[in-house]
Amino acid sequence: MKAIDNNNLENIVPNIRTVIDRTGFEGWSVPTRTIPDHELVLILEGKGSFSVEGIEYPVRPGMLFYFYPDLVHSGRTCLDPPMHFLAVHFSFALTNYNDGNWTMDTESYRLPLEPVSQLQHSLKAQQALESLYKTFIEKREGYKWKLKILFQEFVYEALYDLNNPPKNYANISRVEKALNYINEHYTESISISQLCSMIKLSRGHFTKMFKSITNKTPVEYINQVRIEHSKDLLVTTSLHVKTIAVQTGFNDEFYFTRVFKQYEGCSPSQYRQGLLK
Numbered sequence: 001m002k003a004i005d006n007n008n009l010e011n012i013v014p015n016i017r018t019v020i021d022r023t024g025f026e027g028w029s030v031p032t033r034t035i036p037d038h039e040l041v042l043i044l045e046g047k048g049s050f051s052v053e054g055i056e057y058p059v060r061p062g063m064l065f066y067f068y069p070d071l072v073h074s075g076r077t078c079l080d081p082p083m084h085f086l087a088v089h090f091s092f093a094l095t096n097y098n099d100g101n102w103t104m105d106t107e108s109y110r111l112p113l114e115p116v117s118q119l120q121h122s123l124k125a126q127q128a129l130e131s132l133y134k135t136f137i138e139k140r141e142g143y144k145w146k147l148k149i150l151f152q153e154f155v156y157e158a159l160y161d162l163n164n165p166p167k168n169y170a171n172i173s174r175v176e177k178a179l180n181y182i183n184e185h186y187t188e189s190i191s192i193s194q195l196c197s198m199i200k201l202s203r204g205h206f207t208k209m210f211k212s213i214t215n216k217t218p219v220e221y222i223n224q225v226r227i228e229h230s231k232d233l234l235v236t237t238s239l240h241v242k243t244i245a246v247q248t249g250f251n252d253e254f255y256f257t258r259v260f261k262q263y264e265g266c267s268p269s270q271y272r273q274g275l276l277k
Contacts, residue, residue: 001068004094004109009155011096016147017089019129019136024048024077024084032074038110040154041065041087042122042129048083050075052115059083062122064158068110086129090151111155119161121172123179123213128154134228174199175213178206179221186225186249192218226250227263234272241268 004012017037024046032051041050043063049056050065051074057063067073077083094105119125132150135143178195195218196206210218230248233239242253250256260268 001070001108001110003112006112006159008094009112009152009159011094012092012152013095014090014092014148014151016132016136016144016151017091019089019133019147020085020087021133022085022087024079024082026079028077028082030073030075032072034070034072035067035089036069037089037091038069039065039067039087039089040113040158041067041085042119042126042158044084044086044126046081046083047078048076050116057116059085060118062119064113064117064119064122064125066111066113066115066117068115069108071115073115086126086133088129088132088151088154112159113162117162119158121161121176121213123172123176125154125157125161127214128157171201171209172213174201175206175210178210178218179214182218182222182225186222186229187247188249189251190222190249222249223259224263227260230256230260230268231264231271234268244268 030050041064043059043061043065045061047059049058051057052065052067053072057065065073075083092109094107094109096103096105128150132147132154135146135150177199181195181198182190192203192207196203199206201209207218210216210221214221216224226248230244230250233244233247234241237244239247241257245251245253245256248256250259257267260266260271264271266274
C-alpha cells in the first residue's frame with residue numbers, strides 16, 4: 001500500500017471507529033490476523049510483544065505500531081507487568097480543494113509511518129491519544145468532530161517526534177519522571193519542591209522545562225490529572241462531591257469546585273447531572 005506524502009496530510013479526512021485503553025490480562029492476545037481498516041497502537045508500559053509479518057518485536061514504552069490493511073500481525077502480553085497500551089482504529093479519505101472544487105482520491109493509502117517505530121519523547125502524542133480516548137468514551141455533543149481534530153493532533157505529534165528527535169533527552173526524561181509520579185500519586189499531597197528534589201532540578205529550571213513540554217505549569221498539570229479522575233468518579237459512582245474531592249487529592253471541597261469550574265465550565269454536581277440525563 002502506497003504511503004501518503006507528508007505534504008498531503010493536511011488533506012486527509014479521518015473516520016474514527018473505536019479507541020481502546022487496554023491492559024493485558026492472563027490469556028489475552030491478538031491472534032495472527034489482518035484488518036480491513038488502520039490501527040495505531042502506542043505502548044505506555046509493561047511487557048509483551050507484537051509480531052509484524054512474522055518478526056516479533058518486544059514492546060517498550062513509546063513504541064508505536066501501525067497496522068494497516070492486509071498487514072499480518074499478532075500480539076501477546078506478559079503478566080509481570082502486563083502490557084498497557086492505547087489504540088485507535090480508523091480509516092481515512094484523501095481530499096483536495098482546487099479552484100473552488102473539491103475532489104476525492106479513490107486510491108488506497110497508508111500514513112507515512114513504518115509498522116514499528118520508537119518515539120523518543122512520546123508525552124505529547126500520548127496526551128493527544130488520551131484525550132482522543134476520553135472524548136470517544138464521553139461522547140458529548142459534537143464529539144465526532146473533536147475526534148477528527150484530536151486524531152490529527154496525535155498523528156502530527158508522532159510524526160514530529162520521529163522527524164525531530166529531542167536535543168536534550170536527559171532533561172526531558174527528568175520531566176517525564178515527574179509526570180509519572182504525578183499520575184501515580186495524584187491522590188496524595190504533591191508539592192513543587194518535592195518534585196524538584198526528586199528529579200534534581202531547580203524550581204525555576206523545572207517549571208520552565210515542564211511548561212515547554214506540557215504547555216502547562218506543574219500546578220495546572222496536577223489539577224488537570226485530578227479533575228480527569230474526579231470526572232470518572234462523578235459518572236461511575238454516587239459518592240458525595242466532598243468525598244470525591246478528597247479521593248482525588250483535593251483537601252478542600254470548595255477549592256475542588258472552583259478548579260473544576262475552571263476546567264469544565266460547570267460545577268461537579270452540574271457535570272454529573274448533565275451526563276446522567
